[in-house]
Amino acid sequence: SQQGEEDPQALSIQEGENATMNCSYKTSINNLQWYRQNSGRGLVHLILIRSNEREKHSGRLRVTLDTSKKSSSLLITASRAADTASYFCATDATVPIEDSGAGSYQLTFGKGTKLSVIP
Amino acid sequence: DAGVIQSPRHEVTEMGQEVTLRCKPISGHDYLFWYRQTMMRGLELLIYFNNNVPIDDSGMPEDRFSAKMPNASFSTLKIQPSEPRDSAVYFCASSLRQKDYEQYFGPGTRLTVT
Numbered sequence: 001s002q003q004g005e006e007d008p009q010a011l012s013i014q015e016g017e018n019a020t021m022n023c024s025y026k027t028s029i030n031n032l033q034w035y036r037q038n039s040g041r042g043l044v045h046l047i048l049i050r051s052n053e054r055e056k057h058s059g060r061l062r063v064t065l066d067t068s069k070k071s072s073s074l075l076i077t078a079s080r081a082a083d084t085a086s087y088f089c090a091t092d093a094t095v096p097i098e099d100s101g102a103g104s105y106q107l108t109f110g111k112g113t114k115l116s117v118i119p
Numbered sequence: 120d121a122g123v124i125q126s127p128r129h130e131v132t133e134m135g136q137e138v139t140l141r142c143k144p145i146s147g148h149d150y151l152f153w154y155r156q157t158m159m160r161g162l163e164l165l166i167y168f169n170n171n172v173p174i175d176d177s178g179m180p181e182d183r184f185s186a187k188m189p190n191a192s193f194s195t196l197k198i199q200p201s202e203p204r205d206s207a208v209y210f211c212a213s214s215l216r217q218k219d220y221e222q223y224f225g226p227g228t229r230l231t232v233t
Contacts, residue, residue: 019206030218030219031219033221035224040227041226041227042123042224042225042226042227043161043162043210043212043222043224044224045221045222045223048219048221050219088162092218095225097174097175097177098177102174104167104174104175105217105218106164106167106175106176107222108164108165109161109162110161111161112161
């Protein structure tokens, strides 16, 4: 399965601390994306990192990608209570469509890390 | 733009009834995706469309599920007949392109089948 797996499943930290979440996957990718989901809401895209990139920053977010280890990490610095949410990694893959000969490009999501930031 | 719009936000129905979920993607987006989210299985891709044409429906669980996209601004996911195991949150997402592009998710429809 191409599915990414996040680690840990749940993380609880104090406001102001850094939060690190990891994602491991199994096969080659073109890119890896991180999404956030607040309770009862849809997923929101945070950042995309391509397979030829090793690190990317966006505000308080830092994403790293190690294709040799097939893993990625998401670091949230100086966490805030509003960062409380579930965080998902998504890996891309092209899978064959049965009986058509064509390929289906898909994102496969992990089950997420539930982050709680305590004020 | 208002983002991806889904309706209804909540649906409670009895086993055996027909359920129709609706989605309006972001204008100009060529790709539309239907996902299902449960605690046990996480987020699963059911089907996706490119320019209103279904490309891959291999994730649709069984014949009780069907999806249509009659035009670029509207899609439906229908379950007939519904069963309790269909209870989940169903998300619609759209994307400007497919490869290397982010997906924009709607707020979801929470379906409960009793």
